Amino acid sequence: MAVREDLRLSGADDQALAVARAESHAPRSAIESPRVLVSILVPALAPAAERAARVVYALRGAPGTATLGARRETAIEAADAFTAAAARHFA
Template sequence: MIIALFAVAGTLLGAVTTALLQQHGARAERRAAHADLDRRERIAAVAALVAALADHRRAMWMRESLRLSGAPAVEYDTARADSHGTRSAISAPLVTVEILAPALATAAGTATTAVYALRGAIDQHDLDRLRAAAIAATGDLVRAAACTT
């Protein structure tokens, strides 16, 4: 009789242990899947911001180059309108990065500020220097993201 009780208790204990291990494994799988999804979202947010910064950097370089060269007003106005569109396209990805990856907020802000700084360059040499600084700041953002994702 005691042997039968031990056998039943052992069976029950084995079933409970198995259920607990399965539950733990399922939780670990969910955590890993969630972490992978978070990582992908952060990478996508940084990629969208980097693309928006590159578009605005190009538009601002063109706009300021036209201004500095004394290009016709119609060309400058077209470039100016283009730069307004690319600047507004930065807002959403910047906010997304700041929310999803707060550790990257400073690098993202620095890269954005560097791109905005192209406005009002004093000459072509200054414009080229500001462009190079903006490219470097964007590279710093990408490297920071690589270290945190």
């Protein structure tokens, strides 16, 4: 999603945006299915999984590249926090 938003912010043409939008649908599925499974199977990890998914979706609609970069960092941190929570849970 970060690539798609970067294209949007840089004024890419409609075709490039359409291709990037289509490509972003696969990661969305890759995010949602595991998030739902984790929430059902390991409820203690649901908040961390939800936060990780939510901050990835927050990449959309960033008003500028600085905000996009900050949101990307937040998404990486949330994914790392989820991994750490899972490691603690299963330790």
